[in-house]
Amino acid sequence: MNILYISSGYARVYQFFDSCILTELKKFFGVRVEFFTQLQDFSGFQLICNQFKPDIVFTLLGDLLPIDTLNWIKDQRFRSVLWLTEDPYYTDRSIKILPFFDIVFSIDSGAVDYYKSLQYKNVYHLPLGTDPGVFTPGDKKGKVHDICLVGYPYPDRIRLLLLLLKETPYQIQVVGNMWRKQFFAKATDTNVSLLNRWVHPSAAAHFYRSAKIVLNTHRPYDEKTNQNSAGIINRSINNRTFDIASCKSFQLIQYMDDLPLHFQEHMEIVSFQTNEELIGKLDYYLSNEEERQSIAANGRKKVLLQHTFHHRLKRIINGKLN
Known part of the structure; x- marks a missing residue:
């Protein structure tokens, strides 16, 4: 299985999420992973898709992707997956991205119910996870x-x-x-x-x-x-x-x-x-x-x-x- 992961385009904690996701994707047996970061480079995105031939194209948020890229994603045969990780705080943005993806996950069940009420039946609840290699236990003694x-x-x-x-x-x-x-x-x-x-x-x-x-x-x-x-x-x-x-x-x-x-x-x-x-x-x-x-x-x-x-x-x- 080939998975193309698209950066959210945001800094700080989202760079950390990108790193966690890429690291974990590479651990799955039989999965090949490519990472696309140049969100404004539509021709570059087309090229990597045509060469890599992804089975899944996957991203967080999606609101920084140009409309040409979103329209092209919608017309392809690969499975496109969007993970909305700022719900419900930015639902005004999220609602504009939903139509372009086959499967949408949201971290908030209240947002999921809202999207479903608008007839988006392909939206599901999926909380963010953690990286236990970063968030590790420490010494029980000496709490500051x-x-x-x-x-x-x-x-x-x-x-x-x-x-x-x-x-x-x-x-x-x-x-x-x-x-x-x-x-x-x-x-x-x-x-x-x-x-x-x-x-x-x-x-x-x-x-x-x-x-x-x-x-x-x-x-x-x-x-x-x-x-x-x-x-x-x-x-x-x-x-x-x-x-x-x-x-x-x-x-x-x-x-x-x-x-x-x-x-x-x-x-x-x-x-x-x-x-x-x-x-x-x-x-x-x-x-x-x-x-x-x-x-x-x-x-x-x-x-x-x-x-x-x-x-x-x-x-x-x-x-x-x-």
Whole structure:
């Protein structure tokens, strides 16, 4: 089987996704892989397709592909696969790309239901996976911080951290771009440490391993920079969930409807739905290290069994749609 993988064209974490996908595709027996990166080179794309003769052409997002390329993909005999990995936050963009692909996967089940309501019957739910070679366990001893949060300072995250600084005595590590501008003008507490920049996933893994509890909240569906005019409410967990679990780190995750599809509550993961519940569970699990470690270990086992990039790509290659 020949698979042509097209770069998303985006930087930072998407370059990491590209690398993970290419590495895993090459591990499948009987699969030959080519990688196309020059998205604006339509003639170059035609040439590589005519020479390589792919059985599957596969990409993430697809919104940077020129219309000539999209139209040509639609008319070919190979199986074209699109993986929408920013749903539901950019559904306004995604909806324009759907008609050009044979099979579409979305990371969010709410977005899948929306697309199906518009008569796109070829759309299926497929969360992102993780790379357990990058997100590896660390030393259980010597945790530096009580709580760690890695991500962008959305308003709900800022409010939550301000609440934790006010109501708890815990040491908090914050990692991500824009926090100094958005958050640290409001917070002068010595209990919080900041790395004010985007970090590579391998660096994020270090922070996950260095915290007793990783706080995992989700981007709001109605955040002002989204392109989600239909107001699709996200129902699925983020890829950070699998990354944290793969590190064998304990996480408190904001509850999402799809969480029980992937992890068993209180056995492999712990969630919260209110601020009061979060504070109560922080107090409890910071005082119960053995239980924390047991849940985290079970979470990593589940990831290795079901939630790596290899598992996701196996489903794409084999054409298993559900």
